[in-house]
Amino acid sequence: MNLEDIIKGTNTYYCLECGKCTSVCPVARYDKSFSPRMLIENALLGFEDELVLDRELFSCLTCYMCQSECPSDVDFPVFIREARSMAQGRGQHGVCAHSGQLQSLARLMTSPAIKQRRLEWLSQEYRVSETSDTLLWVGCAPYFEPMFEDIGFSALGITKASLKILNLLGIEPKLLANERCCGHDALWTGDIETFKKLAEHNAAQIKEAGVKKIVFTCPEGYRTFKLDYPNYVDLDCEVQHFSELLAEKMGNKSGISGKLQEIRKKVTYQDPCRLGRQMGVYDAPRKILESIPGIELVEMKHSGPESICCGTSAFTNCDAYSNMLRAERLSEAVETGAELLITSCPKCQTHFRCAQVDKGEEHRPIPKIEVMDLADLVASAIGGGGKSSKRE
Amino acid sequence: MAGFEPQIIAFCCNWCTYAAADLAGTSRMQYPANVRIVRVMCSGMVSPLYVLKAFEGGADGVLIAGCHLTDCHYIDGPVKCDAMVAKLRDMLHVLGLEDERLRREMVAASEGVLFARVIREMVEQLKKIGPSPLKARTEALA
Numbered sequence: 001m002n003l004e005d006i007i008k009g010t011n012t013y014y015c016l017e018c019g020k021c022t023s024v025c026p027v028a029r030y031d032k033s034f035s036p037r038m039l040i041e042n043a044l045l046g047f048e049d050e051l052v053l054d055r056e057l058f059s060c061l062t063c064y065m066c067q068s069e070c071p072s073d074v075d076f077p078v079f080i081r082e083a084r085s086m087a088q089g090r091g092q093h094g095v096c097a098h099s100g101q102l103q104s105l106a107r108l109m110t111s112p113a114i115k116q117r118r119l120e121w122l123s124q125e126y127r128v129s130e131t132s133d134t135l136l137w138v139g140c141a142p143y144f145e146p147m148f149e150d151i152g153f154s155a156l157g158i159t160k161a162s163l164k165i166l167n168l169l170g171i172e173p174k175l176l177a178n179e180r181c182c183g184h185d186a187l188w189t190g191d192i193e194t195f196k197k198l199a200e201h202n203a204a205q206i207k208e209a210g211v212k213k214i215v216f217t218c219p220e221g222y223r224t225f226k227l228d229y230p231n232y233v234d235l236d237c238e239v240q241h242f243s244e245l246l247a248e249k250m251g252n253k254s255g256i257s258g259k260l261q262e263i264r265k266k267v268t269y270q271d272p273c274r275l276g277r278q279m280g281v282y283d284a285p286r287k288i289l290e291s292i293p294g295i296e297l298v299e300m301k302h303s304g305p306e307s308i309c310c311g312t313s314a315f316t317n318c319d320a321y322s323n324m325l326r327a328e329r330l331s332e333a334v335e336t337g338a339e340l341l342i343t344s345c346p347k348c349q350t351h352f353r354c355a356q357v358d359k360g361e362e363h364r365p366i367p368k369i370e371v372m373d374l375a376d377l378v379a380s381a382i383g384g385g386g387k388s389s390k391r392e
Numbered sequence: 393m394a395g396f397e398p399q400i401i402a403f404c405c406n407w408c409t410y411a412a413a414d415l416a417g418t419s420r421m422q423y424p425a426n427v428r429i430v431r432v433m434c435s436g437m438v439s440p441l442y443v444l445k446a447f448e449g450g451a452d453g454v455l456i457a458g459c460h461l462t463d464c465h466y467i468d469g470p471v472k473c474d475a476m477v478a479k480l481r482d483m484l485h486v487l488g489l490e491d492e493r494l495r496r497e498m499v500a501a502s503e504g505v506l507f508a509r510v511i512r513e514m515v516e517q518l519k520k521i522g523p524s525p526l527k528a529r530t531e532a533l534a
Contacts, residue, residue, distance in 0.1 A: 101483075104444035108487060113525035115488045146482035 014072035021066035058094025084190030161379035219275035247284035272345030398452035398518035405458035415504030436469030
């Protein structure tokens with residue numbers, strides 16, 4: 001893809017240079033050298049080198065804040081994504097967090113010969129079914145488990161909690177023993193080749209499994225399957241985020257509202273970019289929170305469509321600015337007076353937890369608040385279940 | 393697996409294992425030529441990405457070898473290395489890689505004999521379990 005195709009494909013010609021994108025951009029607020037408008041202008045003026053060789057190209061969070069404000073409907077996140085794939089072609093990768101292990105694991109998962117051991121955590125306590133037409137997507141959780149142990153985060157805790165809740169709802173989902181990374185991070189860092197291979201592999205497996213519906217505990221997988229897979233693979237399946245499924249089942253007869261114990265807590269909710277602005281799911285998680293007896297939901301200064309990103313996307317260019325952004329978001333959470341920050345994205349949780357154990361803290365204090373996944377909270381309300389917070 | 397010659401990437405600490413490999417050579421000890429040695433300044437500086445990249449590039453096994461716990465030139469390199477390897481091992485386990493493919497050893501500068509033995513053992517084990525499943529990455533699915 002060349003620059004002109006990117007411009008045409010993303011409405012970039014319609015840019016009015018109004019600068020709304022830069023004024024709402026959470027990165028630009030801290031990183032003064034980052035400007036979405038400037039990136040667009042560079043493209044329109046044909047300054048390819050200035051665009052693709054700029055380190056800042058990988059600083060964009062693709063949080064869709066700019067796109068929701070743009071009067072000309074320029075698809076800035078996709079513009080960034082395509083520009084990054086051009087940059088990849090010229091040897092630019094951005095600075096990968098965690099030494100790039102996660103990106104490397106995604107590339108390794110394109111190997112057809114691997115037989116993963118991703119379901120070893122599955123115990124008798126959970127009921128799964130080989131013949132079910134509903135699939136629970138486990139995703140990166142088994143890899144995140146050892147990786148984020150030291151920040152007290154258990155991604156598998158979220159999977160276990162979700163599975164427990166599904167069981168209680170009478171759903172015994174199928175789990176795939178050899179599913180691959182959904183490719184979200186590869187796609188958004190411009191590594192289209194890896195993404196395509198992963199997508200093809202997953203689509204083939206899902207077709208073979210004969211499932212009708214896939215449930216995601218992670219908004220990134222959900223988005224990728226719903227919006228991005230159709231452009232690359234043929235997948236005839238309904239996809240749903242766990243919170244949507246749960247909200248649906250909350251009200252009706254087979255629902256679990258009656259089985260929820262009281263939790264006396266004030267909580268606030270972080271809308272993940274992928275679930276909120278990108279997929280438009282704002283009400284489902286709130287409905288769930290409100291139906292737990294004793295829970296009082298208070299909103300942060302920026303919430304819903306205006307909610308601020310957790311500071312890093314696709315594990316790339318996580319820097320001091322990202323941490324400033326996280327500190328800001330965490331202080332908004334603390335200001336509400338809530339004891340718990342609830343989110344429904346595993347990655348939001350890693351970033352918020354990581355910021356709170358950051359070693360550079362003596363220079364800039366980071367507000368402290370416990371972070372928890374929505375599924376974990378519901379699981380603790382029904383008694384037991386997985387727990388994604390620290391395993392004592 | 394007839395005729396299979398495993399490829400091993402060995403990250404060796406400059407202060408001990410690299411010298412041990414040198415000693416094994418100058419003492420004319422015999423060990424298989426399946427190993428490619430990468431000299432690093434400390435086992436503690438080996439990033440998990442180095443190991444993953446080696447597998448991406450088609451290595452059948454990776455060896456990280458450095459000083460004994462109390463010998464480190466930089467005080468606590470081996471402790472760091474052990475912590476990194478423990479985490480990485482868990483991830484490689486999920487990925488479906490056999491445990492033998494990643495080996496962590498402590499070989500002092502005087503232990504040329506040990507170095508030769510480690511390589512011999514590793515080649516033997518890898519020959520038994522065959523080529524890395526990650527090797528086919530580039531050819532298939534394309």
